[in-house]
Amino acid sequence: QQPVQSPQAVILREGEDAVINCSSSKALYSVHWYRQKHGEAPVFLMILLKGGEQKGHEKISASFNEKKQQSSLYLTASQLSYSGTYFCGTEILNYGGSQGNLIFGKGTKLSVKP
Amino acid sequence: NAGVTQTPKFQVLKTGQSMTLQCAQDMNHNSMYWYRQDPGMGLRLIYYSASEGTTDKGEVPNGYNVSRLNKREFSLRLESAAPSQTSVYFCASSRQGMTEAFFGQGTRLTVV
Numbered sequence: 001q002q003p004v005q006s007p008q009a010v011i012l013r014e015g016e017d018a019v020i021n022c023s024s025s026k027a028l029y030s031v032h033w034y035r036q037k038h039g040e041a042p043v044f045l046m047i048l049l050k051g052g053e054q055k056g057h058e059k060i061s062a063s064f065n066e067k068k069q070q071s072s073l074y075l076t077a078s079q080l081s082y083s084g085t086y087f088c089g090t091e092i093l094n095y096g097g098s099q100g101n102l103i104f105g106k107g108t109k110l111s112v113k114p
Numbered sequence: 115n116a117g118v119t120q121t122p123k124f125q126v127l128k129t130g131q132s133m134t135l136q137c138a139q140d141m142n143h144n145s146m147y148w149y150r151q152d153p154g155m156g157l158r159l160i161y162y163s164a165s166e167g168t169t170d171k172g173e174v175p176n177g178y179n180v181s182r183l184n185k186r187e188f189s190l191r192l193e194s195a196a197p198s199q200t201s202v203y204f205c206a207s208s209r210q211g212m213t214e215a216f217f218g219q220g221t222r223l224t225v226v
Contacts, residue, residue, distance in 0.1 A: 001173065041204060044215065087157060089157075091212060098210075100164035101170065104159070
């Protein structure tokens with residue numbers, strides 16, 4: 001039930017772009033994206049809801065393909081502050097709504113170098 | 115503006131001891147969650163509570179129990195701690211299941 005994230009790790013130079021993917025074997029109600037810095041709690045970035053409504057974060061965007069049960073997070077013109085581990089979280093679709101839980105992938109470690 | 119508060123922040127237990135991790139949120143959220151985080155495993159859901167009075171098992175519930183004491187508080191109990199339960203534990207809450215989750219600062223638990 002845990003969504004699969006790829007890649008596991010990415011190393012970028014400042015200004016480069018990155019894409020992180022998340023796929024689920026279950027039909028999804030929503031996909032969340034979070035970033036965690038070392039030693040800190042995860043922090044919300046974005047949520048993508050079934051039906052297309054999206055809430056977001058400036059300079060970071062995401063897509064949600066409901067049919068393929070996949071989401072991708074796009075980080076453009078990366079900054080040093082983008083470094084951290086990115087997690088996707090999924091809510092399983094249940095009778096048209098959310099099952100009520102939030103299951104996370106194993107994470108993608110992003111390192112941005114000067 | 116406390117958000118989600120977890121106590122304690124650090125704990126060392128001996129194998130077989132019991133303890134309760136406390137979590138409280140002041141945002142009037144309906145949903146609350148307990149996760150454990152281990153290297154390379156991501157955040158794994160232990161239990162969740164979609165509303166006051168309900169609790170459900172997550173991915174890794176064995177060895178744990180929970181109580182949704184009221185809308186604000188959601189506690190996690192280890193009845194007989196094992197070294198495999200050494201981990202960082204995070205509590206989180208959200209207004210409903212489809213809105214952003216806010217995390218507490220975590221409890222680093224070591225079982226020796």
